[in-house]
Amino acid sequence: MDAPVEYLITAWDGTDAGALGRRLAVRDAHLAGAQRLAENGELLSGGAILDDDGRMIGSSMHVAFADEASFRAWYDAEPYVTGDVWRDVTVRSMRIFRPSR
Incomplete structure (x- = not known):
């Protein structure tokens, strides 16, 4: 089995007046998705x-997926993206x- 593909995502929010409101509107969905990623x-x-x-x-x-397609499927559905x-x-x-420990 191939090693997972690991990514570093650095993402800056918009700087407009509605930026924080957009973040808060989907934050619960983002955190629920992050919890699922952590469990997986x-x-x-x-x-x-x-x-x-x-x-x-x-x-x-910092995320790790089986392949690029799996990463892309997650990213394209990530609430902070959509x-x-x-x-x-x-x-x-x-x-x-x-x-090592």
């Missing part, structure tokens, strides 16, 4: 990027370091 072993880490005042302005996620929350997104392939 596909979400390795993630969280909100905060500004200096502690407001959510973006997201970072809900127009993430406006500036960078997706990079990566290999996550897992130290």
